[in-house]
Amino acid sequence: MTASTRRQDIADRLLAWYDEHARDLPWRARPGDAPKDPYRVWLSEVMLQQTTVAAVKPYFAKFTDTWPSVDALAAAPEEDVMAAWAGLGYYSRARNLVKAAREVAGLGGFPDTEEGLRKLPGLGAYTAASVAAIAFGRRAVVVDANVERVVSRLFAIDEPLPGARKAIRAATDTITPDLRSGDFAQAMMDLGATICTARDPKCLLCVLSDSCKARKTGDPARLPVKPPKKARPLRYGTAWWIEQDQRVWLVTRQGTGMLGGMRALPDDGWNAKADGNAQPPLPQEFSPAGSVVHGFTHFTIELDVRATLTAEAPEGEGEWWPIATLDEAGLPTLFEKASARVLANRRGET
């Protein structure tokens, strides 16, 4: 058998497996069916960046119910989109989602090529390729963390990431078929998610095991080789619960950094590199109202919450938000936890 027939054979076997075992997901057409509309493909791909399928499902349902088309999303106030995204993480995705939707609405529809899609904010190499392949049937080389794992094992690429990315992409190119490249990409991701898993891969169930070099020559679970992780420092900060007439003072975090664009409790300026200064935003007594610990990607924060009742508004931008509907404010998880802590204390819970 020649190399090229063996490579086509890999795609054929994988697609046959996919026809039988494809996961049924809300944003996905069944194998052989007409593609879902590009808006749903794009929305799901952005939500799925570094995020599990289980976490995405309820958000995808909420977004498509509230904004059934890219034009509807483009017309939405940005703060509504940010609030709807709250809890899903990586909030630059939501900021870019709005920008991209407005660009697409201005264009009269999604670009239908990988190159065109790549120009939209929030679409990198992976997402542009996947939308081009899945929504538009273009041949594109789609490489996500699943594909990196499957391909590094299939070809026994043991150079550590991220250096191995070039070789992995080249190898993926050689097995990507001209037809059904969208199904092929999704099949690779399903295989990675359910069979060729990071820990304890199910090689006995894998349709590609005959072709897998890592299975022949060594320990597939060893690949891909990843660089060592950095330590996560522990930071200390304070958030301020400022209350007036059953309402709490919320600010909107500025900029593109941590939790940028999200509503939040005011805080004392803590960040990844430094603790907060513990200086309250009002010249009056605050009482301890509990504390929460929350892990971010690159540091952990222990957040002390201190509360006060006040007759005056703090300086600067902000809004009084009714405590009864605080769940609609769209607080990111850290501040959701902090608020829950305050309210639980108040009810006498521990």
Added chain:
DNA sequence: CAAGCGTGGCG
């Protein structure tokens, strides 16, 4: 190009 950027689940 290394670092910044969330969150929840699982072994």
Added chain:
DNA sequence: TCGCCAAGCTT
């Protein structure tokens, strides 16, 4: 329990 991991992008 806690480190690792998940359909990455931006600067």
